Amino acid sequence: MFHPLRVSEVERLTDDAVAVTFAVPPELREAYRHVPGQHLALRRGVRGEEIRRTYSICAPAVEAPGEPVLRVGIRLVEGGAFSTYAFKELAVGDTVDVMEPMGRFVLPPRAGHFAAIVGGSGITPVLSIAATLLAREPEARFCLIRSDRSAASTMFLEETADLKDRYPERFQLVTVLSREEQQSGLPSGRLDRERLSGLLPALLPVADIDGWLLCGPFGLVQGAERALHGLGVDRGRIHQEIFHVDAAPAPAAPAAAPAPAHATLTATLDGRSGNWPVREGESLLETVLRARADAPYACKGGVCGTCRAFLVKGEVRMERNFALEPEETEAGYVLACQSHPATGEVELDFDR
Structure with missing residues (x-):
């Protein structure tokens, strides 16, 4: 879920990087209490198009009842629609749509x-x-x-x-x-x-x-x-x-079977299920987004893992996977943004 958060600090780190800190209002403190290693998806509109980018939280995690510190590091990418904006235009007092912390690249403190x-x-x-x-x-x-x-x-x-x-x-x-x-x-x-x-x-x-x-x-x-x-x-x-990722390596795995001429997707998200036909060439995430604008995603490139879902039924072909650990794929998880149906019926659960 996204919330509009106010920028409280923009710090120049290098000639091509900034650190941006967001203020967290009291009523959202628990929603933004991150585990060390998690990331935030930031959203903005550009000429009618929605742009999302994912940036990791660099501040230490703060235990309750302290106020979470949401600070991300953003490096300028040549031609980057969001990084250019953050580096050149974003200022204290501006408001940015920020998704609640996500990610499994974490290490809860232990000896x-x-x-x-x-x-x-x-x-x-x-x-x-x-x-x-x-x-x-x-x-x-x-x-x-x-x-x-x-x-x-x-x-x-x-x-x-x-x-x-x-x-x-x-x-x-x-x-x-x-x-x-x-x-x-x-x-x-x-x-x-x-x-x-x-x-x-x-x-x-x-x-x-x-x-x-x-x-x-x-x-x-x-x-x-x-x-x-x-x-x-x-x-x-x-x-x-x-x-x-500089260039697209080989697909994560070969297709288990030729793509079906017609496929149907059933998906569960936030406790609600829906059933939709998959259009030719579109990913399963794109199928869900046609009916559910709240479907989770950030990069759409198989890197961030925000769109991870459990494959309940059917088979899929994943084009790329740079986010899921081998244990996750073996357990049945897929990246919806990279998945295409390999059987006539596919069912995903985003809530697991």
Whole structure:
């Protein structure tokens, strides 16, 4: 559900990134009390078209009865309809439609040793996760391995330095710049699979890490995941969130059967069910949206996971999947924005 929230602060982080903070009125505090790692979908209209973009909450989670801090980091994307607006026009006092927090790339605070590999704006959810974890759980340790183009392009530089100063024995920070040499630390260059395979065992007791968080561009996350698998890390300890995909890789899975000439979708959303014919070429999300404007979605690119639904009946073909963990797809969950019917009848449940 969306609510209009007032912008309380716009902070310039780098030459191409800002942090935007929204004020939460008392009656909406519980609705916006996020779990560290969750994201917000922001909505605006441009020339009669609705635009939605998803941004992770970078502020630590606040327990009740405190006021939730809704702060997101937004990096300017060339030609980006929302990021350009946020970077160049958005000001304190403006109102933005903000969806309630969502997302499963989360780490509720608990004891243990955790590590994250992030690239660029992938720092945003991990910053919230690390800050909340270290503040609430004295038996937790966290290692942050971050990759950025240059020092000038590094988002939340002061915030991560503050964590290092505040928790010197429990927070380890490793910075790699891909296009700039550092006076100290690791040599410049990309964090690809080969480099991570040699670097990680030198930094951490890889086998003893309780959870790995991978966040950022598709190439970095894929390389990190393959490096960890090569080092013997079980997939159940690896959690990932893709922030950007340069090109469409191969489909998530081959079609189980040719697309039916006529298909019908039954969907349950917020306790109400409906039944509609699926038009040729449209996704199941598009089918639902024709009748239910409140159907959940943000990116429509198979990245954010906002449109996750449980496949109750039938079979579907998913074109792309960068949001669901293997355990979720095995349990029967699909991305409605990427799903097309492979049987004449399909049923989805958005409420599970």
